[in-house]
Structure formats: structure tokens, C-alpha cells
Amino acid sequence: MMASTYLSSPTWKTLPFSVLEFTGQYSSNYAVQFAVMALTAAPAVIVYIILNKHITKGVAMGAVKG
Numbered sequence: 657m658m659a660s661t662y663l664s665s666p667t668w669k670t671l672p673f674s675v676l677e678f679t680g681q682y683s684s685n686y687a688v689q690f691a692v693m694a695l696t697a698a699p700a701v702i703v704y705i706i707l708n709k710h711i712t713k714g715v716a717m718g719a720v721k722g
Contacts (some may be wrong), residue, residue: 671696 663669674698678688704711 659673663673675689675692676693677694678685
């Protein structure tokens with residue numbers, strides 16, 4: 657909430673803040689909000705799918721006591 661207060665210019669806002677633009681005072685367009693949320697999460701999911709083997713290996717190495 658504080659980030660939305662500090663970022664007054666739309667050029668510095670990140671993708672998650674774009675969801676707030678589709679929220680009205682009395683009603684919300686939930687279909688568009690969910691579409692924006694899916695598009696916002698897509699890059700992180702794609703990166704995880706590509707780097708899954710390395711992430712799993714790093715987590716396993718960190719769990720070993722030695």
C-alpha cells in the first residue's frame with residue numbers, strides 16, 4: 657500500500673499496480689483483473705519452468721547439513 661502512495665507517476669508503476677487501475681469505486685471488472693493477474697504471473701512461471709532443475713538442485717544443496 658505504501659508503494660502505491662509513493663509512486664504517483666504511472667511510468668514508475670510495476671505490473672501488479674496495473675490491477676488497481678481496473679478497480680472502480682463502486683464496482684470492479686473482475687474478468688479484466690484476473691487477466692492482468694495471469695499476465696503478471698506468467699513471466700515468473702515461465703522462468704521457473706525453464707530453471708526448475710537448477711532451482712531444485714540449489715534447494716537440495718542448501719538443505720544438506722555438513
